[in-house]
Amino acid sequence: MIAQRFSTALRSAVAQRGFSTSSASLTKVAVLGAAGGIGQPLSLLLKQNPKVSDLALYDIRGAPGVAADISHINTASSTTGYLADNDGLAKALKGSEIVVIPAGVPRKPGMSRDDLFNTNASIVRDLAKACAEHCPKAHLLIISNPVNSTVPICAEVFKAAGVYDPKRLFGVTTLDVVRSSKFLSTLKGSDPAKTRVTVVGGHSGVTIVPILSQTAEGESIVQANDQQYLDLVKRIQFGGDEVVKAKDGAGSATLSMAFAGAVFTNSLLRAIGGEKGVVEPTFVDSPLYKDQGVEYFASNVELGPNGVEKIHPVGKLSAAEEDLLKACLADLAKNIKKGKEFVGAA
Ligand SMILES: NC(=O)c1ccc[n+]([C@@H]2O[C@H](COP(=O)([O-])OP(=O)(O)OC[C@H]3O[C@@H](n4cnc5c(N)ncnc54)[C@H](O)[C@@H]3O)[C@@H](O)[C@H]2O)c1
Numbered sequence: 001m002i003a004q005r006f007s008t009a010l011r012s013a014v015a016q017r018g019f020s021t022s023s024a025s026l027t028k029v030a031v032l033g034a035a036g037g038i039g040q041p042l043s044l045l046l047k048q049n050p051k052v053s054d055l056a057l058y059d060i061r062g063a064p065g066v067a068a069d070i071s072h073i074n075t076a077s078s079t080t081g082y083l084a085d086n087d088g089l090a091k092a093l094k095g096s097e098i099v100v101i102p103a104g105v106p107r108k109p110g111m112s113r114d115d116l117f118n119t120n121a122s123i124v125r126d127l128a129k130a131c132a133e134h135c136p137k138a139h140l141l142i143i144s145n146p147v148n149s150t151v152p153i154c155a156e157v158f159k160a161a162g163v164y165d166p167k168r169l170f171g172v173t174t175l176d177v178v179r180s181s182k183f184l185s186t187l188k189g190s191d192p193a194k195t196r197v198t199v200v201g202g203h204s205g206v207t208i209v210p211i212l213s214q215t216a217e218g219e220s221i222v223q224a225n226d227q228q229y230l231d232l233v234k235r236i237q238f239g240g241d242e243v244v245k246a247k248d249g250a251g252s253a254t255l256s257m258a259f260a261g262a263v264f265t266n267s268l269l270r271a272i273g274g275e276k277g278v279v280e281p282t283f284v285d286s287p288l289y290k291d292q293g294v295e296y297f298a299s300n301v302e303l304g305p306n307g308v309e310k311i312h313p314v315g316k317l318s319a320a321e322e323d324l325l326k327a328c329l330a331d332l333a334k335n336i337k338k339g340k341e342f343v344g345a346a
């Protein structure tokens with residue numbers, strides 16, 4: 001009865017905001033690391049998403065305050081904050097269909113993402129264990145770095161628990177897509193909303209491979225293969241370092257990441273709600289380069305109600321992009337192996 005009343009209230013709020021209610025699914029979303037630099041703005045953006053029915057905000061510190069604050073926003077979803085005591089993590093996860101994980105430490109200048117491994121690997125492993133126990137069918141969206149290793153860690157934890165579904169595990173690489181779109185459209189004077197760049201590979205340095213040749217605005221830059229192209233690729237691959245440097249010890253990208261995380265979560269919510277043709281680049285368990293020892297790879301993925309619907313191949317590449325891909329695969333294989341070794345799976 002209460003659930004029915006809530007559902008009616010949510011649909012009416014959705015309608016008032018001008019969104020179509022027909023495809024609006026009612027979905028509980030948990031954010032783990034919700035009081036952090038990414039967690040707070042991401043939670044704020046998710047609170048504005050009419051497809052979210054319940055927002056469960058978990059952190060080892062500060063989550064109840066963030067939840068109290070966000071809960072006053074007059075959208076229909078409910079918001080609850082949880083700490084580790086009183087079984088907070090289990091309560092946050094129970095019934096969640098999507099779990100977004102930005103928990104962990106960010107970089108400081110001079111650090112690589114791999115330097116975060118020692119701290120973040122165990123944080124992500126333990127959170128994945130809790131997910132495997134309390135919401136084994138949830139879609140897991142991993143933001144915590146190094147993504148190239150934390151995604152394999154989650155997969156191995158789920159395999160050990162006997163609940164692994166490769167279709168429901170995603171490394172969030174959307175920030176690379178967002179940056180590519182912004183940097184390319186700035187150079188070309190095009191509309192960033194219409195300048196869509198596919199980024200494949202992984203999420204760190206040379207493992208980030210923008211396929212500019214497949215975008216109308218990028219084609220001529222790739223053909224010229226001059227300093228402008230080299231600079232653009234470098235800026236996309238090392239955009240994270242640009243922010244780390246500018247923040248000067250206060251962390252890494254948080255606001256643009258929250259935006260990117262909200263974009264990817266919304267795409268998945270649309271697909272879960274039955275919308276067809278929703279495609280996002282994301283780092284998943286992928287057949288594309290398994291024969292070269294690379295089990296996880298980001299490429300365009302069509303999303304569906306059960307997560308990964310179809311993994312698209314990278315398509316035609318320029319000679320320069322072929323070289324970028326080669327360098328990517330070598331690094332990626334090492335990052336993946338490191339993650340698997342951490343959980344005793346390699
Ligand atoms: N995938 C990407 O594109 C991308 C982009 C930016 C940042 N990141 C990564 O996201 C992570 C978080 O960055 P941030 O700037 O939000 O850091 P932050 O330090 O501001 O926030 C991290 C939060 O995680 C919490 N936390 C730590 N251990 C936890 C645990 N066991 N359970 C629950 N919460 C826990 C902390 O209390 C903190 O609130 C970093 O690893 C960063 O490198 C990834």
Ligand SMILES: O=C(O)C[C@H](O)C(=O)O
Pocket residue numbers: 106107113145175239240241243244252253
């Ligand atoms: O650069 C970082 O460490 C954070 C994130 O991965 C990014 O790309 O901004």
